[in-house]
Amino acid sequence: MKKAMLTLSVAGALMFSVVPAASAVGNGPGYGGNETINTSILTTYEEMADFLQKQDAKQAHMELEVIGQSVKGRDLYLAKYISDPDNPTILFLTQQHGNEQLTTEGALEFIKHLGTSKTKGILDNVNVLIVPMLNPDGAMGDVNFSLDDYIAKGDRHLTRYNANEEDLNRDHVAKTQPEIQALHTNVLGAFDIDYMIDLHHQGAWSERDGELVSGSILYPTTPNVDPDVLLGSKQLGSVVFNAVDSTGWGHLGKYGGGDAETISRNGLAVEYGISTLLFEMRGMSDHYYEPYVLGQKSNGYLIKQTVTTLDAAVRAISDGSIEQADVSFWDTLAVQQWRDTE
Numbered sequence: 653m654k655k656a657m658l659t660l661s662v663a664g665a666l667m668f669s670v671v672p673a674a675s676a677v678g679n680g681p682g683y684g685g686n687e688t689i690n691t692s693i694l695t696t697y698e699e700m701a702d703f704l705q706k707q708d709a710k711q712a713h714m715e716l717e718v719i720g721q722s723v724k725g726r727d728l729y730l731a732k733y734i735s736d737p738d739n740p741t742i743l744f745l746t747q748q749h750g751n752e753q754l755t756t757e758g759a760l761e762f763i764k765h766l767g768t769s770k771t772k773g774i775l776d777n778v779n780v781l782i783v784p785m786l787n788p789d790g791a792m793g794d795v796n797f798s799l800d801d802y803i804a805k806g807d808r809h810l811t812r813y814n815a816n817e818e819d820l821n822r823d824h825v826a827k828t829q830p831e832i833q834a835l836h837t838n839v840l841g842a843f844d845i846d847y848m849i850d851l852h853h854q855g856a857w858s859e860r861d862g863e864l865v866s867g868s869i870l871y872p873t874t875p876n877v878d879p880d881v882l883l884g885s886k887q888l889g890s891v892v893f894n895a896v897d898s899t900g901w902g903h904l905g906k907y908g909g910g911d912a913e914t915i916s917r918n919g920l921a922v923e924y925g926i927s928t929l930l931f932e933m934r935g936m937s938d939h940y941y942e943p944y945v946l947g948q949k950s951n952g953y954l955i956k957q958t959v960t961t962l963d964a965a966v967r968a969i970s971d972g973s974i975e976q977a978d979v980s981f982w983d984t985l986a987v988q989q990w991r992d993t994e
């Protein structure tokens with residue numbers, strides 16, 4: 653008995669010794685006591701729609717399109733910046749999983765930047781397509797199943813699934829859900845897209861080299877991907893890694909993903925020849941499983957991570973430097989590991 657307690661206290665001390673670096677960017681909800689998960693600070697679907705319409709009215713180069721409707725009838729938006737159809741084109745997709753919201757917050761911030769002098773001249777040589785919040789019903793918790801066991805307090809729960817309790821990022825082959833049909837028909841099949849970043853959030857406790865990651869990235873891993881498409885994906889990953897991992901607050905691992913083509917990272921690379929990159933950021937906005945949820949103290953740097961990612965990708969495509977990006981880092985980048993938080 654005594655020995656068991658001793659072991660426990662040693663484990664506790666060890667766990668504590670690695671916490672400070674992570675605490676700097678916020679944890680939660682139950683870790684080290686107690687942050688309430690409050691989703692009222694997140695942008696609602698209605699606020700997003702209003703924001704996009706205002707930016708559309710304000711930004712001469714932006715065109716806002718409705719590409720379809722969700723199960724519950726919410727309009728799905730595409731923000732387009734097309735200066736020349738012959739330019740290389742990149743698509744940013746957020747929130748296929750409704751409880752992964754900070755990627756959308758970052759995409760909206762980036763849309764705002766595209767209307768200012770911060771990105772002057774860059775859009776002359778690259779077309780940018782942004783589909784924010786592909787799963788608005790899940791994001792607003794307006795679904796046909798119970799979310800009573802979800803952790804966030806207050807009125808709004810966010811869930812991975814769409815209103816039919818389907819996982820949109822497992823539907824890219826069968827295409828049974830209206831959100832996925834809209835994306836394929838009116839975006840993927842309608843534009844000549846070269847690059848795509850699919851933005852997600854993962855659990856809060858993955859680490860690389862003993863330090864919690866701010867996110868992890870991965871290229872297509874299906875054997876059916878064309879080698880040139882794969883190279884483009886690895887180059888896109890190189891641009892993102894160099895922009896984020898060098899910031900001081902960013903720490904990226906390699907995501908341990910499979911080869912199923914039902915997910916966009918693999919499926920879109922094969923079906924459309926798009927160089928895809930999956931970006932899984934740290935921690936979800938809501939879930940029933942506590943280690944997946946991250947407190948809002950981390951919101952600032954995770955939103956900044958999204959903006960940094962989108963900005964770096966657009967710049968590197970615009971000036972052509974992406975084609976010289978060094979992909980050798982992928983050979984040594986460690987696959988993230990899940991830290992035991994029990």
Ligand SMILES: [Zn+2]
Nearest residue numbers: 749752852853
């Ligand atoms: Zn996801």
